[in-house]
Amino acid sequence: MTHFLNTYLPNVVANWEGDNGFVVAIQQTLYMTFVSAIFAGVIGIILGILLVITTDDGITPHKAFYTTLDKLVNLFRSIPFIILLAVIGPFTKLIVGQTIGPTGALVPLVIGTAPFFARQVQLALVEVDKGVIEAAEAMGLSPIQIIFRVYLKEGLPELIRSGTLTTISLIGLTAMAGAVGGGGLGNMAISVGYQRFQNDVTIVSMLLILVLVFVIQGLGDFAVRKLEH
Amino acid sequence: MVEKSGIVQLKNIDVTFHNEGKTIEAVKDVSINVQKGDVFGVIGYSGAGKSTLVRVINLLQKPTAGEVIVNNQKLTELSAKDLRKARKNIGMIFQHFNLMRSLTVFGNVEFPLRDSKLTKQERKDKVDKLLNLVGLTDRANNYPSQLSGGQKQRVAIARALASDPEILISDEATSALDPKTTTEILSLLGRLNKELGITIVIITHEMDAIKQICNRVAVMEEGKLIEEGDLLTIFANPKKKLTKDFVNTSTQISNVLDEVKESGIIDTISGHLVELNFMGDVTNEPIIIELYKRFNIEANILFSNIERLQGTTVGIMLFDLEGEQNKIDKAIQYLTDLKVNVKEIDLTESEGK
Numbered sequence: 001m002t003h004f005l006n007t008y009l010p011n012v013v014a015n016w017e018g019d020n021g022f023v024v025a026i027q028q029t030l031y032m033t034f035v036s037a038i039f040a041g042v043i044g045i046i047l048g049i050l051l052v053i054t055t056d057d058g059i060t061p062h063k064a065f066y067t068t069l070d071k072l073v074n075l076f077r078s079i080p081f082i083i084l085l086a087v088i089g090p091f092t093k094l095i096v097g098q099t100i101g102p103t104g105a106l107v108p109l110v111i112g113t114a115p116f117f118a119r120q121v122q123l124a125l126v127e128v129d130k131g132v133i134e135a136a137e138a139m140g141l142s143p144i145q146i147i148f149r150v151y152l153k154e155g156l157p158e159l160i161r162s163g164t165l166t167t168i169s170l171i172g173l174t175a176m177a178g179a180v181g182g183g184g185l186g187n188m189a190i191s192v193g194y195q196r197f198q199n200d201v202t203i204v205s206m207l208l209i210l211v212l213v214f215v216i217q218g219l220g221d222f223a224v225r226k227l228e229h
Numbered sequence: 230m231v232e233k234s235g236i237v238q239l240k241n242i243d244v245t246f247h248n249e250g251k252t253i254e255a256v257k258d259v260s261i262n263v264q265k266g267d268v269f270g271v272i273g274y275s276g277a278g279k280s281t282l283v284r285v286i287n288l289l290q291k292p293t294a295g296e297v298i299v300n301n302q303k304l305t306e307l308s309a310k311d312l313r314k315a316r317k318n319i320g321m322i323f324q325h326f327n328l329m330r331s332l333t334v335f336g337n338v339e340f341p342l343r344d345s346k347l348t349k350q351e352r353k354d355k356v357d358k359l360l361n362l363v364g365l366t367d368r369a370n371n372y373p374s375q376l377s378g379g380q381k382q383r384v385a386i387a388r389a390l391a392s393d394p395e396i397l398i399s400d401e402a403t404s405a406l407d408p409k410t411t412t413e414i415l416s417l418l419g420r421l422n423k424e425l426g427i428t429i430v431i432i433t434h435e436m437d438a439i440k441q442i443c444n445r446v447a448v449m450e451e452g453k454l455i456e457e458g459d460l461l462t463i464f465a466n467p468k469k470k471l472t473k474d475f476v477n478t479s480t481q482i483s484n485v486l487d488e489v490k491e492s493g494i495i496d497t498i499s500g501h502l503v504e505l506n507f508m509g510d511v512t513n514e515p516i517i518i519e520l521y522k523r524f525n526i527e528a529n530i531l532f533s534n535i536e537r538l539q540g541t542t543v544g545i546m547l548f549d550l551e552g553e554q555n556k557i558d559k560a561i562q563y564l565t566d567l568k569v570n571v572k573e574i575d576l577t578e579s580e581g582k
Contacts, residue, residue, distance in 0.1 A: 129325075129327065129330075131323055131325050131326075131327035132327045132328070132329060132330075134289060134323070134327065135321065135323065135327040135385075137289060137316075138287055138289055138316060138319070138320075138321040138398075139316065139317065139321075139340070139341045139392065140312075140313040140314060140315075140316035140317040140341075140392075141313070142309075142310075142313060145344075149340075149343070150329070153329065153331050153332075154329060154330060154331050156331065157331075227331070229330060229331065229372035229373075229374050229375075
C-alpha cells in the first residue's frame with residue numbers, strides 16, 4: 001500500500017502533513033463549507049420566509065417590502081463570485097478582521113450563497129399547499145405559528161433538498177475562494193497541483209471534494225426519504 | 230317577519246375584487262342569519278360567490294362592506310389577536326381536506342390543541358375520542374397519503390372539532406368524494422349536528438347534499454342571494470328558476486320530461502300531462518283510485534319520486550290523465566283541495582322545466 005502510494009502519488013504523500021498539507025486543507029474546506037453553510041442557511045431561510053409571506057397572496061402581504069427584497073436577492077445573485085470576493089474585501093475585513101485564509105473566505109461565501117439559498121427556500125415554501133395554510137389561518141394560528149408549524153414543517157423535505165443542493169454548490173465556491181487565498185482543497189489543487197505540475201495532487205484534491213459532495217448528497221437524500229410520507 | 234338574531238349573522242355583505250384593472254363583484258349585498266343548531270345550506274353553481282361568502286364568516290375573506298356577527302361578536306371590529314381567538318370557535322372543512330402531509334392522523338387532529346392548556350394525557354384522550362367519533366381509531370398512526378378521500382375528510386372533521394367549535398363551516402367538503410362516501414360524510418355531519426348541537430353551514434352545488442342534512446337553504450346566483458327558506462318550502466315550492474332547476478335535477482323530473490318528449494310516447498299520451506307536488510299527509514290518500522271512482526279518470530303514472538325530508542314526506546309525480554275534459558278539470562280541483570300543487574304541462578313547449 002505504502003509502496004503503491006509512493007509510486008503513483010508521490011507528491012500527495014509528500015504534501016499530506018504539515019501546515020500546507022492535505023490534512024489541513026481538508027479541515028479548511030470543511031470549516032469553510034459548514035460555517036458558511038450555517039450562516040447562509042439561517043440568512044437564506046429568513047429571507048426566503050420573508051419573500052413567501054410578503055408576496056401578494058402570502059399571509060402578511062407587503063408589496064413594497066417584497067419588491068425591494070426580491071430585487072436585492074436578484075442583484076446579489078447576479079454578481080459573479082470571483083468578483084464578489086474582490087469587491088467586498090473591505091467589508092470582509094470589517095467583519096472578520098482579515099481577508100485571506102479560510103476565515104477571510106467566510107464572508108464572501110455567505111454573501112454569495114445566502115441569496116441563492118433564499119430563492120431556493122422561497123421556491124420550496126411556495127410549494128406548501130395553500131389550502132393547508134388557509135386551514136391553519138381558519139384554526140386561529142398567528143403568522144409566526146404558521147411559519148414554524150406549517151411552512152417549515154410541511155416544507156421540510158423540500159428545504160433539505162434545496163439545502164443539499166446549496167451546500168454542494170457552496171463546496172464549489174470554497175474551491176474558488178481557496179484559489180484566491182482562502183486555503184482548503186481548492187488552493188491545494190491550484191497552487192500546489194496545477195502551478196507546480198504535480199498532477200496527482202490536483203486529482204486527489206478533486207477526488208476528495210467529490211467524496212465530500214457524495215457524502216452530503218447521500219445524507220440529504222437519506223433525510224428526505226425519512227421525512228416524506 | 231323579524232327573525233331572532235342568530236349565531237351567525239352576515240349583514241349586507243359585499244365582496245369586491247380588483248384584478249388587473251377589472252372589478253369583480255363576487256358577493257353583492259347578501260344577508261344571512263343562521264340560528265343555533267341549524268344546518269344551513271348555501272347552494273349555487275361554481276362562480277356564484279358561495280365560497281367567498283362562506284369565507285366571510287371567519288374573515289378568511291374580508292368583506293368590502295357589511296357586518297359579520299358571530300356569537301354576538303362583531304368579527305369585523307376585532308383586533309387580529311381577538312379574531313384568532315374567535316376563529317377557534319368556528320371549525321372549517323374543505324373540498325381538498327387540507328391536512329398536513331408531514332403529520333400522522335393523530336398529529337393532524339392534535340394540531341389545533343397545541344396551545345391549549347390540556348396536559349399531554351388529556352390531549353391524547355381528546356384526540357382518541359375525536360377519532361372514535363369519526364370512526365378512524367385504527368388509523369391514528371397512518372399518514373394522510375395512506376388514506377382514502379372519505380377517510381381524509383373524516384380526519385379533517387375531527388381536526389375541525391378539536392377546539393370544540395360551536396360552528397362548523399363545510400366548504401364543498403363532499404365535492405371531491407364519490408356518491409357513497411358523500412352520503413357517509415353528510416350523515417356524519419348530520420349526526421354531529423344532532424349529538425353535539427353544533428351549528429353547520431355547508432356550501433355545495435349538489436341539491437342531494439342539501440336534501441340529506443339541511444333544514445334551511447339559501448340559493449345563490451351571480452353573487453346574490455336569490456331565495457332562502459326552510460328546506461321543505463324550498464323543495465316543495467321553489468320560486469326562482471335556478472331553485473327549480475336544482476330541485477328538478479335532484480328529483481330527476483326534468484330528465485323524465487325530456488325523455489317523454491324525445492321518446493315519442495307523447496303521441497300516445499292523451500294530452501293531459503300534469504305534475505303533482507305534495508308534502509305531508511296527502512301521500513296517505515289513495516289518489517289514483519279516488520280519481521277513477523269519483524271522476525272515472527284513468528291516471529297513468531309516468532314518473533314518481535317520493536322521499537322523506539326532515540321527517541316529512543315530499544313527493545313529485547307525473548300523471549297522464551285520461552278522461553272527459555270537464556271531469557279532468559274537476560279532478561284537478563279535487564287534487565288542489567287536497568293541497569296538492571298541480572301544474573299542467575304542455576309538452577309542445579320548448580322548455581319543459
